Amino acid sequence: MMTRREAIKAVALTAGALAVAPSFTQGAAADSSASSSTYPFKLADLGYPYDALEPYIDAQTMQIHHDKHNGAYVENLNKALAQAPESIQKMSLEELLLSLDKVPENIRTAVRNNGGGQYNHSFFWKILKKNDGSQPTGDLAKAIETTFGGFPAFQTKFNEAAAKVFGSGWAWLVTDGKKLSITTTPNQDCPISKPNDKESPIVGIDVWEHAYYLKYQNRRPEYVKAFWNVINWDYAAERYAAASKA
Ligand code: MN
Numbered sequence: 328m329m330t331r332r333e334a335i336k337a338v339a340l341t342a343g344a345l346a347v348a349p350s351f352t353q354g355a356a357a358d359s360s361a362s363s364s365t366y367p368f369k370l371a372d373l374g375y376p377y378d379a380l381e382p383y384i385d386a387q388t389m390q391i392h393h394d395k396h397n398g399a400y401v402e403n404l405n406k407a408l409a410q411a412p413e414s415i416q417k418m419s420l421e422e423l424l425l426s427l428d429k430v431p432e433n434i435r436t437a438v439r440n441n442g443g444g445q446y447n448h449s450f451f452w453k454i455l456k457k458n459d460g461s462q463p464t465g466d467l468a469k470a471i472e473t474t475f476g477g478f479p480a481f482q483t484k485f486n487e488a489a490a491k492v493f494g495s496g497w498a499w500l501v502t503d504g505k506k507l508s509i510t511t512t513p514n515q516d517c518p519i520s521k522p523n524d525k526e527s528p529i530v531g532i533d534v535w536e537h538a539y540y541l542k543y544q545n546r547r548p549e550y551v552k553a554f555w556n557v558i559n560w561d562y563a564a565e566r567y568a569a570a571s572k573a
Contacts, residue, residue, distance in 0.1 A: 362449065387541055393452065396444075397445070401441075407437035421519070424520045448533070467529070471507065495535040495536070500528070
């Protein structure tokens with residue numbers, strides 16, 4: 328019987344393996360190993376053009392968000408780890424975030440914030456794809472139906488959660504391997520780092536102002552509404568399948 332921690336690690340490995348399989352030919356496949364790679368970390372390619380999500384998320388926002396914001400998280404994560412013992416440097420991003428208590432105290436906050444930033448954004452770039460109004464299918468659709476009473480009810484709850492994040496953070500659809508739920512994290516905290524209730528992300532939205540301010544200014548609900556047009560349900564389904572098998 329695997330512990331939940333081991334199960335989450337297994338999910339990460341499976342998800343990585345799925346994403347690099349030859350059948351998965353989308354450009355984003357190349358950066359799939361973000362969570363299993365080790366120091367020094369790299370900013371992965373976005374995997375699609377900056378304007379691929381127009382008009383819902385504008386090209387300038389995508390460029391600054393990916394190159395500058397995600398870029399800074401990677402740079403600062405590496406800076407923090409440069410002074411860490413080799414045993415810590417050898418840990419994957421996933422391992423670091425699952426075991427923040429093992430990270431030396433003088434760099435723990437930097438690893439939590441910047442490692443979390445790298446993990447969350449690597450996931451975010453992959454969950455984004457213009458979907459022409461499509462909805463989830465298969466097992467994920469069934470689970471959403473069972474858990475929330477239908478897709479529109481799920482959308483309402485997710486929108487509310489995303490709107491209510493105070494300040495900077497994220498809203499997520501997650502699974503603990505058995506059931507779906509909606510959760511939020513402050514700053515760059517990850518669902519996988521939650522001490523008592525570790526969860527794998529299936530869908531996630533960045534509600535930091537840097538994710539939407541150029542186009543939507545203070546109107547976060549409009550950005551959250553537009554987000555439904557750019558969710559890659561195929562990737563969400565892969566994540567859900569991997570998490571459910573673990
Ligand atoms: Mn961001």
